[in-house]
Amino acid sequence: MIEPFAGEDMFTGPAVDDALISKAEERLGYRLPSSYLDILRRMNGGLLRRRLCPTSFPTSWADDHFEVRSLLGIGGDHGIDSSGGRGSRDLISEWGYPDIGIVLFDMPSGGHDAVMLDYRDCGSGDEPAVVYIDEDRVPRRVARDFGEFLGLLGGQE
Template identity: 60%
Template structure:
């Protein structure tokens, strides 16, 4: 999982333990995805090496993909559970994102679009899908799980998502 991230510690939170995970889940009102928790235990968020996700629909970013700039962890100022004004609950209210789950990625647009865990089909105890939310605030499923989402990411130097 460490190969997922660049060496930079930007977006990286403090070392995670199970108590922190349980508190974050309670604060957010959801069970976090298994693959995401596994990532947190190795590295608590960061800047991914591969940052583009292919789509079957046009986005405000490109005709066939969008870019992320960071995957948020828990705790610290960048945590999805943060009360610093950068946490998921704040971002949902501030940017008018749909209340389908948890914002867990940052994008280069700095709020105009985002990536969320989507609990709308599975409920708060289920394994959420991953949805992209563009400027129109319509959630569009891009992956059935966090693990699938991570496996789909491709290098931003590749301009055609089909070449990834």
Template identity: 50%
Template sequence: MTVPFEPGTSPWVGPPLTADIVRRAEETLGVHLPRSYLALMYRQNGGILTNNCCPTDFRTSWAAGHFQVDVLMGLGYAEGIDTVSADLISEWGYPQVGVVLGVTPAAGPDTVMLDYSRTGPGGEPAVVYVDEDRIPRQVAESFEEFMAALVPSEVYDDEDEGR
């Protein structure tokens, strides 16, 4: 698996991941994070995604059949999911289904989350998109499936996004 992030540094890239960072993050979040997510974070701890559009079978508030997620947050730093997820859920009124995973271009009105509502905190979460209506809509059964579904934004260059 290649690293799906743009090269270079950014505030979205955290320090090299350690078992201690993972342990503390899971304690803070109250969930076990997906192994595939952790495997990726051990390779690069967050960053700006190269393939940043997720196809959907539903309309989003800004596109007919996809949403964009620019950043996948890592762990153990100021912009990590263990630091900001609870605050984002509270600030934006996201559903209490799990953990905010990434940052969309709108950076607040919509988001993408790990959803533990069906599996509980120890299970393998689904990935959901949360739009302005705050209804979580499943886009992947797992984090691994979510990452495999992402496509470059150029796929949608000709689409009228209507946002």
């Protein structure tokens, strides 16, 4: 089993329960993947222990990978469903990311790139793919779902 968190940080939200999940999904307009919710029930966002994701394409930051810093949770000031400039919808608007889903991570670049859940090809019951958005704002698929994405993460910073 993956142990994703290095410790609490400002991106750690309140304890997750069914009511918080329902509220977040209603605000976002998307059903959250079960693999993401499983992680949030253990710790609702925070610094990741493993942060490097290998790629088959170069990024603005490296030839063969990108780095994520903190997983964003739900609820709280820094949740993906929050308003006031810090939620996923706010980040999509502020940084010009494609409106294809949900921004899931705080990135070392401070917004120049992003990792998102991509709901464009989701059918009923399907989980969204995970895509990397670089400075060119083109979504590049890196995993078929969130669980696979967590399995790709390696390295320590």
